[in-house]
Structure formats: C-alpha cells, structure tokens
Amino acid sequence: MKNKIFKILSIILFLFITSCDLSEKTIDNISSNYITLNDSKVHYKEYGQGEKTLIFIHGWGCDLNTWKYQFDYFKDKYHLVLIDLPGYGQSDKVEQDYTIDLFAESVSAVIRDLEIKKPVLVAHSMGLPIAIEVLKQLNTENSILINIDGVYFDFPTDSIENNQYKEGLTQFANMFNGENYKQNVEQFCSGFITGTTPEYVKNYILSTMIETPQKVGYQSMKSLIDQKYWDKKTLKNQTISIYAKSDELPPDNANVLKTKFPNLTYIEMDSVNHFLMMEKPKKVNEILTEFIEK
Structure with missing residues (x-):
C-alpha cells in the first residue's frame, strides 16, 4: 500500500514539475x-509543437x-x-x-x-532582404x-539617378569601415532611440548592436546595399509589412512595396521606432496572430 501511494505521489510530483517547467520557458533557458x-x-533555438x-x-x-x-x-x-545569423x-x-x-x-x-x-518567415530590418x-x-x-x-531599397531605373543613389548608399556603408567604426555604430544606434523608447529596448540596442565585430558589420552593410538583391521581380507570397510611422518613411512606401509584394497587407504604427516589435509587443503580436490565422 505504501509503495502504491509513493508511486502515485511520485507521478503527481513529476507532472507538477513538468507543468512548472513548461510555464517558465523563456528564450534564455531553452536549449x-x-x-x-x-x-x-x-x-x-527551437521550441513549440x-x-x-x-x-x-x-x-x-x-x-x-x-x-x-x-x-x-x-x-x-x-x-x-x-536564428543567430552567421557572425x-x-x-x-x-x-x-x-x-x-x-x-x-x-x-x-x-x-x-x-x-x-x-x-x-518573420523578418526585421536587414532580415527582409534575407527572407526574400x-x-x-x-x-x-x-x-x-x-x-x-x-530595409528596402528602390533603385532608380534612370542611369544618372541610379549612380547617385548608389553613391549615397556607398557613403553610408563606408561609415562602418575604418578607425571610427565604434563611434559611427554608436551614432547609427542613437537613431533608433527617442525619448519614448523603453529603457529595456534602449539597453538591448546599446549592449548588442555596438558590439558587432567590424568585419561582420561592414561586410553586412556592404552586401545590404548591393543592387543585385533589389531586383524588380515580384514575390507572390502572402505578405504583411508593419512599419513605424515617421517623417523619414517615404509617403508612397506602401505602393513601392506592392510592386514587389502584390499580395501585401500594409500597416503603419504610431509612437514607435525601428524596434517596434520590442517597443509595443502586444500590439505587434496581435497583428501577427490575426494575419497568420486568416
């Protein structure tokens, strides 16, 4: 009788521990x-069924x-x-x-x-051309x-405008090559931080992006602006694009993207910056759920 009771208690304890373990899973403690x-x-890292x-x-x-x-x-x-991308x-x-x-x-x-x-495919920033x-x-x-x-580049078809566009992008990428790399990365990161940026998002940006090895950072940027990744061919995949509403966002952004993604759902969000999925995760997650499940 005692053995039977012990076995029942053991099973209950095991189920309790397993249940607690599942409820406490975080991005940090999964294998x-x-x-x-x-x-x-x-x-x-992989998780879920x-x-x-x-x-x-x-x-x-x-x-x-x-x-x-x-x-x-x-x-x-x-x-x-x-996934952690190479580098x-x-x-x-x-x-x-x-x-x-x-x-x-x-x-x-x-x-x-x-x-x-x-x-x-859920892509942020440079992740977009990678996903494409x-x-x-x-x-x-x-x-x-x-x-x-x-990130999305719309290279002009006019040769003169195209060369000017490329020159501007090259000058930007070259900021990540040379002795002032660290300083320029800090300046670049500051553009993602405003007075309303949550402290935890600010801490992530400053603790992670600034530590990018120069070789990785520069080559990533150099490749990002390569026109070969920005052809005019359409992708028929169901697509949703969520952007932070700002003065820097082109007024025709939705129409530009629709030339590449004809099956596009387009949304702009107020009071957020580049890391909107961290700044307003509840809102972003609800939008994603509705899109994925439709």
Missing part, C-alpha cells in the same frame, strides 16, 4: 542547437534575443525557430564574407534540416512573409 555551414556553426512554424530573422547588429517578446507570446501557439549572437565569427547570400543560406539550411515545408532570398532559394509561394520595419 541551443547548431548547424554547420561552410565549416562554421550557426546557432539557433504548433502546426505552423515561425522562422525569426533578426536585423543588422542584433541576435535572436530581438524576438524575446514574440517568443513569450507565441511559444504555446506555434513551432518557433529563432552574430552565438554563431561562429570566422573569416568569411558576410553577405545576404550567406545569411539566407544559413536560414535555408536550418529550414531544410528541420524539414519545414511551409515556413512563416530564402523564398527564392526555397522556390515556394506557400510560405508567408512577415516584414517588420524591413
């Missing part, structure tokens, strides 16, 4: 995984912790995969060319390794694209 690409390790898989792609100077509040919200709804976060920082192609290959490699058939290349590599129109304040 790390690695995949090898070009003899270097790409770090990612949902029918739909969300692949999170961070931007320049960031890491998978960009998506902390999306992980907390979606962890019990979907299968989540959060960032806990991924290897070896001697190689850090390009949009490389980043896209790393994301595609994780998707193939996990045998994900219809990924939902992933869709091309996977050659699928079934995947959903979620663009959160993504």
Whole structure:
C-alpha cells in the first residue's frame, strides 16, 4: 500500500514539475542547437509543437534575443525557430564574407534540416532582404512573409539617378569601415532611440548592436546595399509589412512595396521606432496572430 501511494505521489510530483517547467520557458533557458555551414556553426533555438512554424530573422547588429517578446507570446501557439545569423549572437565569427547570400543560406539550411515545408518567415530590418532570398532559394509561394520595419531599397531605373543613389548608399556603408567604426555604430544606434523608447529596448540596442565585430558589420552593410538583391521581380507570397510611422518613411512606401509584394497587407504604427516589435509587443503580436490565422 505504501509503495502504491509513493508511486502515485511520485507521478503527481513529476507532472507538477513538468507543468512548472513548461510555464517558465523563456528564450534564455531553452536549449541551443547548431548547424554547420561552410565549416562554421550557426546557432539557433527551437521550441513549440504548433502546426505552423515561425522562422525569426533578426536585423543588422542584433541576435535572436530581438524576438524575446514574440517568443513569450507565441511559444504555446506555434513551432518557433529563432536564428543567430552567421557572425552574430552565438554563431561562429570566422573569416568569411558576410553577405545576404550567406545569411539566407544559413536560414535555408536550418529550414531544410528541420524539414519545414511551409515556413512563416518573420523578418526585421536587414532580415527582409534575407527572407526574400530564402523564398527564392526555397522556390515556394506557400510560405508567408512577415516584414517588420524591413530595409528596402528602390533603385532608380534612370542611369544618372541610379549612380547617385548608389553613391549615397556607398557613403553610408563606408561609415562602418575604418578607425571610427565604434563611434559611427554608436551614432547609427542613437537613431533608433527617442525619448519614448523603453529603457529595456534602449539597453538591448546599446549592449548588442555596438558590439558587432567590424568585419561582420561592414561586410553586412556592404552586401545590404548591393543592387543585385533589389531586383524588380515580384514575390507572390502572402505578405504583411508593419512599419513605424515617421517623417523619414517615404509617403508612397506602401505602393513601392506592392510592386514587389502584390499580395501585401500594409500597416503603419504610431509612437514607435525601428524596434517596434520590442517597443509595443502586444500590439505587434496581435497583428501577427490575426494575419497568420486568416
């Protein structure tokens, strides 16, 4: 009788501990995984059992912790995969060319390794052109694209205007090459911080982006402005773009994006900056849920 009672209590205790463990899962305490690409390790984290898989792609100077509040919200709804791009976060920082192609290959490699058939790509900032290349590599129109304040360049077709446009972008990218790298990165980061930026977002920006190795940072920027990634070919994937409303946002931003993404849902948010998914996670997460489930 005592043995039976002991076994019952043991089962109850096990179920209690397991239940507590599940409820306390955070982006920090889930296990790390690695995949090898070009003899270097790409770090990612995976969690959840949902029918739909969300692949999170961070931007320049960031890491998978960009998506902390999306992980907390979606962890019990979907299968989540959060990736540190090569050169960032806990991924290897070896001697190689850090390009949009490389980043896209790393994301595609994780998707193939996990045998994900219809990924939902969630991309922030520089993550947008990476996600575009992933869709091309996977050659699928079934995947959903979620663009959160993504970088997008619309190169002019006129040769003179095109050269001027390229020159301006090159001057910008060159800020990340040379002795003043650290200082210029700090200046770049300050543009994402306003008087209304939450302290935890400010701390993330200043503690993460500024520590980007110069080789990784400069080559990422140099590749980002390469016109080959900004062709006029359309992507028919269902797409949502959420941008922070600001004076710097082109007034025809929605129309420009629709030339690339004809199946586009376009939203602008007030009182946020570039890291809107961290600044107003509840609002962003609700928008994403409605879009994913429709």
